[in-house]
Amino acid sequence: MQDIAKLNTIAAQVRRDIVRMVSAVQSGHPGGSLGNADFMTALYFSVLEHDPKHFTIDGAGQDMFFLSIGHVSPVWYSVLARSGYFDVKELSTFRKIHSRLQGHPTTAEGLPGVRVASGSLGQGLSVACGAALAKRLNGDKHLVYSLHGDGELQEGQIWEAAMFAAGRKIDNLIATIDCNGKQIDGPVEEVMPEGDLEAKWKAFGWLTLYMNGNDMQDVLRGLAEAKSLTGKGKPVAILMKTEMGRGVDFMMGTHVWHGKAPNAEQTEKALAQLPVTELEDY
Amino acid sequence: MANYINSGNKDTRSGFGAGLVEAGKQNMDVVALCADLNDSVKTGDFARAFPERFFQAGIAEANMMGVSAGLALSGKIPFAGTFAAFATGRVYDQVRQSIAYSNTNVKICASHAGITLGEDGATHQIMEDIGLMKMLPNMVVINPCDYNQTKAATLAIAKYVGPVYLRFGRPSVPNFTPEDQTFEIGKALKLIDGKDVSIFATGHLVWEALQAAEHLEADGISVEVINIHTIKPLDVEAVLTSVAKIRAVVTAEEHLRNGGLGDSIAQLLSLHQPTPMEMVAVDDKFGESGIPSELMNAYGLNAANVIEAVKKVLKRK
Numbered sequence: 312m313q314d315i316a317k318l319n320t321i322a323a324q325v326r327r328d329i330v331r332m333v334s335a336v337q338s339g340h341p342g343g344s345l346g347n348a349d350f351m352t353a354l355y356f357s358v359l360e361h362d363p364k365h366f367t368i369d370g371a372g373q374d375m376f377f378l379s380i381g382h383v384s385p386v387w388y389s390v391l392a393r394s395g396y397f398d399v400k401e402l403s404t405f406r407k408i409h410s411r412l413q414g415h416p417t418t419a420e421g422l423p424g425v426r427v428a429s430g431s432l433g434q435g436l437s438v439a440c441g442a443a444l445a446k447r448l449n450g451d452k453h454l455v456y457s458l459h460g461d462g463e464l465q466e467g468q469i470w471e472a473a474m475f476a477a478g479r480k481i482d483n484l485i486a487t488i489d490c491n492g493k494q495i496d497g498p499v500e501e502v503m504p505e506g507d508l509e510a511k512w513k514a515f516g517w518l519t520l521y522m523n524g525n526d527m528q529d530v531l532r533g534l535a536e537a538k539s540l541t542g543k544g545k546p547v548a549i550l551m552k553t554e555m556g557r558g559v560d561f562m563m564g565t566h567v568w569h570g571k572a573p574n575a576e577q578t579e580k581a582l583a584q585l586p587v588t589e590l591e592d593y
Numbered sequence: 594m595a596n597y598i599n600s601g602n603k604d605t606r607s608g609f610g611a612g613l614v615e616a617g618k619q620n621m622d623v624v625a626l627c628a629d630l631n632d633s634v635k636t637g638d639f640a641r642a643f644p645e646r647f648f649q650a651g652i653a654e655a656n657m658m659g660v661s662a663g664l665a666l667s668g669k670i671p672f673a674g675t676f677a678a679f680a681t682g683r684v685y686d687q688v689r690q691s692i693a694y695s696n697t698n699v700k701i702c703a704s705h706a707g708i709t710l711g712e713d714g715a716t717h718q719i720m721e722d723i724g725l726m727k728m729l730p731n732m733v734v735i736n737p738c739d740y741n742q743t744k745a746a747t748l749a750i751a752k753y754v755g756p757v758y759l760r761f762g763r764p765s766v767p768n769f770t771p772e773d774q775t776f777e778i779g780k781a782l783k784l785i786d787g788k789d790v791s792i793f794a795t796g797h798l799v800w801e802a803l804q805a806a807e808h809l810e811a812d813g814i815s816v817e818v819i820n821i822h823t824i825k826p827l828d829v830e831a832v833l834t835s836v837a838k839i840r841a842v843v844t845a846e847e848h849l850r851n852g853g854l855g856d857s858i859a860q861l862l863s864l865h866q867p868t869p870m871e872m873v874a875v876d877d878k879f880g881e882s883g884i885p886s887e888l889m890n891a892y893g894l895n896a897a898n899v900i901e902a903v904k905k906v907l908k909r910k
Contacts, residue, residue: 369667377663418695426666427695434691437656441663441671444648448624449667468687471656479648 315527321393322352322527324590326558327582328389328402331592334578336406339414342568343460344386346491346524346553350458353530355390358538360453363395366423371449375442377427377457379435380489381415382570388412391424392593399593433466435459436486440476443484454541457486462494465503470515476546477516484546485537486517489524491555493566512548524553559584595785597803599767603740605797606704606761610635611740612747613672613702617643623751625672626661628654633763634674634704654679655687658699662691665698670751676710677703677760678719681726692756693729700750701726705763706736707847708875708892709797709885718880724852726758727825733778734825736760736846736854738799740768742822745776753778760796762847764885767800781828783835787817790903790910791835791842795821795854798845798873798894805899816843816903827857836868841910843902845873847894869909871902 325348333339355361359374367373378387385405392399397411404410411420415430427438439457446453463469476484488508496502505511512519518540522533533549540547555569556562559581562573573581617623617639624646631637631649640647650657654675661671673680680703681688692699703722710718727734735750735757737743743761750757784799785806794802799820806816817835821828836842842862844855855872862868875892889895 371667427662427697428690431686431690433655434659434687437659437687438663438666438691440656441660442666443663444660445664445667445669448646448669468653468655468659471651471653472659475650475653475656475660478651 318352318356318527320588321356321590322348323585324588325352325386325389325393327585327587328593329385330559330573330578330581330585332385332388332402332405333572335403337572338406339385339572340382340570341385341572342493342555342562343380343383343489343491345559345562346555346557347383347386347458347489348557349527350487350524350530350551351386351390353527353534354456355394357531358534359456366396368426370426370442371451372453374453375426375455377435377439377442377455378416378429379457380432380460380463381429384412384414384416387416393590396424397422402593432463433468436469436472439484439486440472440481443481444479446483454538455484459486459488461488461490461492461499461505461508464488464505464508473512473515473517480544481546482542482544485541485549486546487549487551489553490550491553493555493569495566495569497566508550516545517548518543518545519548519550521550521552524551525557597769597784599769601768602765603768604763604765605737605740605743606635606763608740608743609702609704609747609759609761610638612744613639614642616748616751617646620670620751622668623670623672624648624664625674626650626657628652628657628675628679630675634676634702636674654684658684658687659691661699662695662697670698670700672700672702674702674704676717677706677722678717681719681722685725689729693731696731696755698754699756701758703758703760706760707762707797708880708888708894709762709764709847711763711885711888712882714882715879720847720849720875720880721852722760723824723848723854724856727852727857731756732825733757733823735778735823736796737822738796738820739766739770741772741774742770742776745774746822749776749778762797766797769800779823779826779828781831782820782822783817783831784820785816785818787815788839789814789841790816790906791839792816792818792845792899792903793821793832793842793854793858794818794845795824797847801894801896802845802899804896805903808896808900809903814903814907821854824854824857827861829861832858832861833866836862836866840868841906842868842870843873843899843906844870845899848874850874850876869906871906873898873902
C-alpha cells in the first residue's frame with residue numbers, strides 16, 4: 312500500500328494527463344475522467360492485486376477490472392500506463408489513427424489492461440459477473456472490480472446484471488458507481504431521476520456502502536471496507552460521490568465538460584491548476 | 594443420383610442439445626447459459642448433467658450475452674441458448690460490443706429460427722437473423738440442415754476459438770446426414786453432382802432441395818445440390834467451382850431474401866462470376882401463425898418452389 316501523499320501525487324499527474332490527452336486531439340471526455348482520477352489511482356496503485364508487466368486476458372491469479380463507462384478512457388489509459396501496463400509515451404497517441412488507445416477502450420488493438428470493449432453503456436456489469444463466475448469455477452480467490460456511472464444506471468441491462476449477480480450469489484465482485492449527478496444532457500435528477508440508489512441496490516440483494524471518491528483517504532477506506540464485505544454470499548456496490556471535472560475549477564459544477572475538450576486557452580488555464588509533478592508529463 | 598434416406602424425423606434443436614452434452618463431457622471448460630427456455634432450446638440436458646457448469650440467466654438475454662463474454666475471457670467456452678429472435682435482434686448491441694468486437698469465445702445458440710417456429714407467430718419467427726449476424730466482423734454463422742449435422746456442428750464449434758452464431762429450429766424434420774459425420778466449419782458439402790443448375794441450400798431447405806432434385810431428375814434436369822451449412826465464412830471455392838461448371842444458380846433458405854445466403858452468394862458472383870440466379874427465400878415480410886409445414890408452403894419455401902426456381906433460371910441460362 313502506498314501512502315496517501317504519493318497516491319495524491321499520482322492522481323494529480325493523471326489529471327494532467329487527462330487534460331493534455333483530450334486537448335491534443337480536441338475530443339474525448341475530460342469531466343468524468345477527472346472525477347474518477349482519485350478512485351482509479353487508488354485502485355491501480357494500492358488496491359488491485361495485479362501484475363502490469365504480465366497482463367493476461369484471462370486474469371488468472373490476479374484481480375480483474377472492467378470499465379463499464381468506456382468514455383472515461385483517458386483516466387484509465389493514464390493509470391494503466393503509469394502503473395506499468397505500457398509506456399506513458401503512448402498516451403500521446405490517444406484517439407489518433409492506428410492507435411491502441413481508441414476513443415473507447417477495445418481489445419481489438421491489443422492494448423494491455425483491456426479485456427473487453429466498452430463504450431456502449433450498461434454492458435460492463437454483465438461481463439464482470441461472467442468473469443467473477445469463471446473465477447469461482449476456477450477456484451481463483453481474486454476479485455473482480457467494475458466501474459459504472461450514475462447516468463449509466465438508466466440502462467436496463469445494469470439491473471438485469473444486478474439481479475443476476477445477487478441471484479447467483481456472486482460475492483467476489485465489487486461494483487463502484489460514480490455518482491457525479493451529471494450526464495450529457497444535464498443533471499441526472501432532471502434527465503432521469505433515479506430515486507434512492509442505495510435502496511435500489513439493497514433491494515436487488517447487494518451489500519452497499521458510500522465513499523467520497525475525491526478524498527484519497529476515504530477511497531482507501533471504502534475499498535478496504537468493500538473488500539471486507541466480499542465472500543459473504545452477496546455482491547458489493549460502492550456508491551461513490553465524485554465531482555465531474557474535479558481539479559479544474561471551470562469544469563466543475565456543470566455537465567458541459569462531460570464530452571468536450573478544452574481549447575488552447577482553456578487548456579493553459581486548466582494545466583495551471585494542475586502543476587506538473589515529479590512523475591513528469593508523458 | 595445419390596440417394597438420401599430420412600432415418601426418421603427429428604428436431605435440429607435436439608441435435609444441439611445432444612451435442613452440447615457431448616461437448617460438456619469432452620471438455621470441462623464448456624459451460625452453458627439459458628434465458629428461461631431450457632427445455633425449448635434443449636440446454637436442459639446439459640443443465641441436469643453438469644449443474645455446476647450451467648447458469649440460468651432468467652428472462653434477461655442482454656445480461657446473458659454479457660455474462661457469457663465474461664466467462665469466455667477466463668477460458669470458459671460458454672454456449673448461450675435462447676430463441677433466435679432474442680439471440681440476435683433483442684441483444685444486437687451486446688453481441689456486437691461484448692462478443693463480436695471483443696472477439697470473445699462465445700457460442701450463441703439460437704433455436705426456433707425462421708418461419709417453422711410455427712404457431713407463436715411473427716414476434717418469434719425471426720427471418721432476419723442470418724443477415725444481422727453475418728454483418729458482424731469476427732462472427733461465424735452456421736445453419737445446419739438436420740439433427741445429425743446440428744449435433745456435429747455443436748461439437749465442432751466447441752473446438753473453434755471465436756464467436757459463433759449457431760442457428761437451428763423447432764420442428765421435427767428429416768434426419769438424413771450421417772450420424773458419424775465430422776463437421777468442418779466453412780466447408781460446403783456437395784450432396785448431389787449435377788450439370789444444369791447449382792442449388793445452394795441451407796438449414797431446413799437442404800432436404801427440400803434434395804426432394805426437388807429427385808423430381809427434376811425425372812424431368813431430365815440434372816441439378817447439383819450443395820449444402821451450405823456455414824454461411825460465414827462462405828466456402829467461396831466450392832461456390833465458384835460449381836458455378837464455373839454449371840452457370841445457373843438457385844439458392845434456398847428459410848430466411849428473408851435480404852441478408853440471407855442468397856444475398857451472400859449474389860454478392861460473391863456479381864464480383865467474380867456474374868451468373869443467372871434465382872432465390873428461394875421470403876420476400877421482405879413478417880411471418881404469421883400456422884403449422885410449420887403449412888407456413889413453409891405459404892411462404893414459398895418447399896421443394897415445389899425450388900423446382901419452380903430451377904426451371905425459371907434455366908430459361909435465363
